[in-house]
Amino acid sequence: MxxxxxxxxKRTRTPGGETIVRLSGVRKRFDPLTVALDGVDLEVRAGEFxxxxxxxxxxxxxxxxxxxxxxxxxxxxxxxxxxxxxxxPPYRRPVNLVFQNYALFPHMNVFDNIAFGLxxxxxxxxxxxxxxxxxxxxxxxxxxxxxxxxELSGGQKQRVALARALVNEPEVLLxxxxxxxxxxxxxxxxxxxxMNLQEELGLTFIYVTHDQEEALVMSDRIAVMREGRVxxxxxxxxxxxxxxxxxxxxxxxxxxxxxxTALSEREVETPLGxxxxxxxxxxxxxxxxxxxxxxxxxxxxxxxxxxxxWARVDDIIxxxxxxxxxxxxxxxxxxxxxxxxxxxxxxYEEFDYDERIAVHLPEENLVVIHE
Amino acid sequence: MNKRTRWTRLLPTLGPGTVWLLVFTLVPTLLxxxxxxxxxxxxxxxxxxxxxxxxxRFFGIGPDGIxxxxxxxxxxxxxxxxxTTLATVLIGYPFAFFIAASPRKNLLLLLVVLxxxxxxxxxxxxxxxxxxxxxxxxxxxxxxxxxPVLLYPSWTAVYVGTIYTYLPFLILxxxxxVEKIDWTLLEAAHxxxxxxxxxxxxxxxxxxxxxxxxxxLLVFIPAVGTFVISDLLGAGKAILVGNVIQQQFGASRDWAxxxxxxxxxxxxxxxGLWLYARWAGERGMEELV
Amino acid sequence: MTTRxxxxxxxxxxxxxxxxxxxxxxxxxxxxxxxxxxWHGFTLKWYRQLLEHTRIHPYVWNSxxxxxxxTFLSTVLGTLLALGLARYRFPWRGGxxxxxxxxxVIPDVVMGVSLLLFFAWVQRxxxxxxxxxxxxxxxxxxxxxxxxTLVVKSRLAGLDPSLDEAAADLGAAGWERFWKVTxxxxxxxxxxxxxxxxxxxxxxxxxxxxxAGPGATTxxxxxxxxxxxxxxxxxxxxSTLMILVTTLALIAVQxxxxxx
Numbered sequence: 022m023x024x025x026x027x028x029x030x031k032r033t034r035t036p037g038g039e040t041i042v043r044l045s046g047v048r049k050r051f052d053p054l055t056v057a058l059d060g061v062d063l064e065v066r067a068g069e070f071x072x073x074x075x076x077x078x079x080x081x082x083x084x085x086x087x088x089x090x091x092x093x094x095x096x097x098x099x100x101x102x103x104x105x106x107x108x109x110p111p112y113r114r115p116v117n118l119v120f121q122n123y124a125l126f127p128h129m130n131v132f133d134n135i136a137f138g139l140x141x142x143x144x145x146x147x148x149x150x151x152x153x154x155x156x157x158x159x160x161x162x163x164x165x166x167x168x169x170x171x172e173l174s175g176g177q178k179q180r181v182a183l184a185r186a187l188v189n190e191p192e193v194l195l196x197x198x199x200x201x202x203x204x205x206x207x208x209x210x211x212x213x214x215x216m217n218l219q220e221e222l223g224l225t226f227i228y229v230t231h232d233q234e235e236a237l238v239m240s241d242r243i244a245v246m247r248e249g250r251v252x253x254x255x256x257x258x259x260x261x262x263x264x265x266x267x268x269x270x271x272x273x274x275x276x277x278x279x280x281x282t283a284l285s286e287r288e289v290e291t292p293l294g295x296x297x298x299x300x301x302x303x304x305x306x307x308x309x310x311x312x313x314x315x316x317x318x319x320x321x322x323x324x325x326x327x328x329x330x331w332a333r334v335d336d337i338i339x340x341x342x343x344x345x346x347x348x349x350x351x352x353x354x355x356x357x358x359x360x361x362x363x364x365x366x367x368x369y370e371e372f373d374y375d376e377r378i379a380v381h382l383p384e385e386n387l388v389v390i391h392e
Numbered sequence: 393m394n395k396r397t398r399w400t401r402l403l404p405t406l407g408p409g410t411v412w413l414l415v416f417t418l419v420p421t422l423l424x425x426x427x428x429x430x431x432x433x434x435x436x437x438x439x440x441x442x443x444x445x446x447x448x449r450f451f452g453i454g455p456d457g458i459x460x461x462x463x464x465x466x467x468x469x470x471x472x473x474x475x476t477t478l479a480t481v482l483i484g485y486p487f488a489f490f491i492a493a494s495p496r497k498n499l500l501l502l503l504v505v506l507x508x509x510x511x512x513x514x515x516x517x518x519x520x521x522x523x524x525x526x527x528x529x530x531x532x533x534x535x536x537x538x539x540p541v542l543l544y545p546s547w548t549a550v551y552v553g554t555i556y557t558y559l560p561f562l563i564l565x566x567x568x569x570v571e572k573i574d575w576t577l578l579e580a581a582h583x584x585x586x587x588x589x590x591x592x593x594x595x596x597x598x599x600x601x602x603x604x605x606x607x608x609l610l611v612f613i614p615a616v617g618t619f620v621i622s623d624l625l626g627a628g629k630a631i632l633v634g635n636v637i638q639q640q641f642g643a644s645r646d647w648a649x650x651x652x653x654x655x656x657x658x659x660x661x662x663x664g665l666w667l668y669a670r671w672a673g674e675r676g677m678e679e680l681v
Numbered sequence: 682m683t684t685r686x687x688x689x690x691x692x693x694x695x696x697x698x699x700x701x702x703x704x705x706x707x708x709x710x711x712x713x714x715x716x717x718x719x720w721h722g723f724t725l726k727w728y729r730q731l732l733e734h735t736r737i738h739p740y741v742w743n744s745x746x747x748x749x750x751x752t753f754l755s756t757v758l759g760t761l762l763a764l765g766l767a768r769y770r771f772p773w774r775g776g777x778x779x780x781x782x783x784x785x786v787i788p789d790v791v792m793g794v795s796l797l798l799f800f801a802w803v804q805r806x807x808x809x810x811x812x813x814x815x816x817x818x819x820x821x822x823x824x825x826x827x828x829x830t831l832v833v834k835s836r837l838a839g840l841d842p843s844l845d846e847a848a849a850d851l852g853a854a855g856w857e858r859f860w861k862v863t864x865x866x867x868x869x870x871x872x873x874x875x876x877x878x879x880x881x882x883x884x885x886x887x888x889x890x891x892x893a894g895p896g897a898t899t900x901x902x903x904x905x906x907x908x909x910x911x912x913x914x915x916x917x918x919x920s921t922l923m924i925l926v927t928t929l930a931l932i933a934v935q936x937x938x939x940x941x
Binding site: 089090091110111112113116117118120122124125126127128137138141142185186189 | 851
């Protein structure tokens with residue numbers, strides 16, 4: 022049972038060990054030329070916030086639709102809450118989907134939209150009333166019950182879609198890029214609300230997104246997908262700090278990728294010189310070393326020590342909170358971020374265009390990618 | 393979904409309608425085609441053997457060369473169709489823009505739709521009242537001291553009546569396109585140096601094409617096939633293909649020949665329609681309705 | 682801008698052109714004189730005559746019966762057809778669509794005589810379908826069905842497919858999804874199609890002309906044969922009443938649409 026690390030300041034979560042969704046060997050193609058899913062195996066645990074992250078066309082939406090029941094896999098097995106879902110239509114599955122375009126019924130008001138699933142289950146009128154009331158409160162739209170969808174803002178529609186799905190208390194809630202159409206501030210606000218909601222209700226969320234920042238913020242675990250396969254699966258920190266492939270390293274945030282050949286068990290020969298790493302390598306093999314821009318250390322003086330090189334400041338991008346430096350290290354481009362903290366001490370300096378500075382790539386921050 | 397459930401789902405929706413269309417549209421059309429190769433028999437019905445006689449008669453192919461009687465009639469029908477189409481386009485095209493530019497769009501549309509929904513016999517026979525010897529037009533001319541004109545019955549009356557009847561058929565679909573015009577394209581054209589006329593031609597006109605073509609088809613086809621207007625306003629002097637068909641199925645009782653004439657008319661129309669369908673696709677066809 | 686001035690002038694002239702004949706008929710329906718167009722005084726006698734001429738009443742009745750029955754049949758058949766077309770792909774789809782457009786674009790004459798021919802063959806073979814109101818209704822449905830299908834189909838095409846998926850996701854199986862979600866959303870389209878079909882039927886002359894038998898005379902048929910004998914103010918009165926009904930219907934439809 023993995024826990025999220027304390028020292029990173031995030032919540033302590035212990036998602037229950039019981040598996041609620043299991044996919045084995047799932048394959049799907051839509052026509053002879055397009056492979057949507059190319060053998061997907063993964064398990065989602067009850068109560069966790071699980072994200073499917075990847076660029077468009079990677080298969081994440083197809084996977085979600087297979088879980089919802091709108092598509093059937095060509096090969097492989099899908100189990101939800103222990104039951105094989107083959108041939109089970111969407112209206113008999115214990116899952117609910119929050120659609121990307123909300124899909125609210127335009128001819129019904131908010132109350133009736135939310136009540137729809139409950140009425141399909143033929144629940145008695147006052148129970149429907151009570152549950153819808155609860156759902157309205159949950160997503161904070163109590164006053165909108167009688168409005169029609171066309172009278173609502175994007176954020177409000179989103180909440181109604183959420184309430185409509187949640188009110189049915191599904192085993193798993195599926196969310197298909199629900200925040201994509203909203204503006205930045207609203208998105209950030211709803212991200213936090215969704216996280217809190219998930220934790221409060223203890224439901225399992227499977228969340229599809231192409232926004233890596235969103236996935237990092239919200240998820241307990243992330244599956245990075247690419248071309249129909251799961252490239253890497255794990256805790257957000259694990260994916261970010263220890264990407265297993267060049268794709269993951271570049272998709273999640275920015276990364277410096279340095280190609281090289283192992284000289285010994287601990288040293289790699291690269292365009293930046295010989296670099297020491299904290300892992301055991303196979304001599305003679307080729308590797309890519311990845312280091313995050315915020316881990317690169319810049320200074321004006323250069324005491325001799327491993328993993329140091331000189332570079333010229335090529336360009337500076339000011340993003341408000343950070344300075345992003347594009348560095349030219351003997352022809353090789355490096356990116357480094359420093360915080361605009363205004364602290365006047367060594368290690369927190371600001372540099373100027375064309376300045377020649379020392380770049381230190383700490384051993385413990387160099388991630389070895391076996392590609 | 394396996395094949396069998398697909399069929400059980402499909403049949404109740406498509407079944408009845410398809411059967412109806414097959415029985416009451418396809419079969420009658422095929423019957424016309426078949427009958428056009430038969431001949432009238434002495435009992436007033438039809439008999440074989442299959443022959444091309446009716447078509448020969450229609451196209452006037454005889455031992456003495458081509459008798460243009462029916463070809464002329466076909467030609468006059470096509471002429472009526474073309475002139476009517478041209479006239480309705482010239483009158484209707486600016487009118488569509490007039491509606492679009494007006495603050496009282498809805499009222500204007502209503503004013504165009506009202507004649508469109510008014511029974512077309514009423515709209516046609518009204519011209520008898522206008523053009524007859526003691527009609528409205530001559531009364532008006534009389535007021536200005538001018539001599540009366542005899543426009544009823546006449547080809548002029550037929551033409552005016554046809555143009556009048558089918559004008560709304562052009563305006564309405566055309567307006568549907570005009571309403572949706574993206575005027576920013578015109579602004580872009582001006583910005584790039586096009587003058588008023590060229591700007592209109594390159595940026596606005598193409599956007600009106602779908603509605604314009606739909607309208608043209610909706611005018612041309614009925615105009616070519618009309619017989620009521622020529623019967624009422626031409627009073628026997630104006631014979632079009634439609635009249636020929638009507639007579640053969642009526643007084644003349646030569647259903648075989650009438651079928652041949654009908655088939656020729658249908659072939660002309662369907663050829664035009666097929667061309668349109670190739671060009672516009674399924675969406676274009678829906679615009680026709 | 683002079684373009685606008687010309688456009689407005691043109692517009693007014695076109696409107697005058699469109700309404701001249703209608704105005705003539707309406708005005709003359711109140712004219713005292715029986716012949717000619719000279720104004721001899723205002724009178725309602727032609728309307729009185731019209732209402733007293735009970736032989737016209739069956740024609741009105743026939744028109745309404747034919748229109749109602751045919752509209753009902755064509756709306757049901759056409760809506761089902763549209764549903765099938767929108768939902769399924771099948772090999773003969775193109776052929777069906779083409780068949781659907783045939784009644785819409787073919788000249789009325791051709792359709793009329795083809796039906797006449799068809800009914801005649803059936804009469805000879807089965808001694809059934811003799812010309813009468815039934816054949817008129819059958820003829821009307823045959824062109825109405827095309828219009829209804831196309832109107833409803835285009836409405837269906839505009840529906841958001843994710844709504845149906847959402848309904849399924851929330852627990853609604855096939856028929857229930859149709860009634861709770863699809864049907865309410867296409868109902869206005871079906872109503873519009875039905876109205877169109879009704880109007881087309883009331884207004885039809887050519888198809889009725891060829892498929893009607895004795896006793897199946899509708900209003901347009903009566904007007905045609907009457908006008909061929911000679912235009913009378915009584916016909917003007919009848920026409921004016923029909924125009925009035927059309928106007929009221931149009932205004933009612935406008936109001937309905939505005940309210941939505």
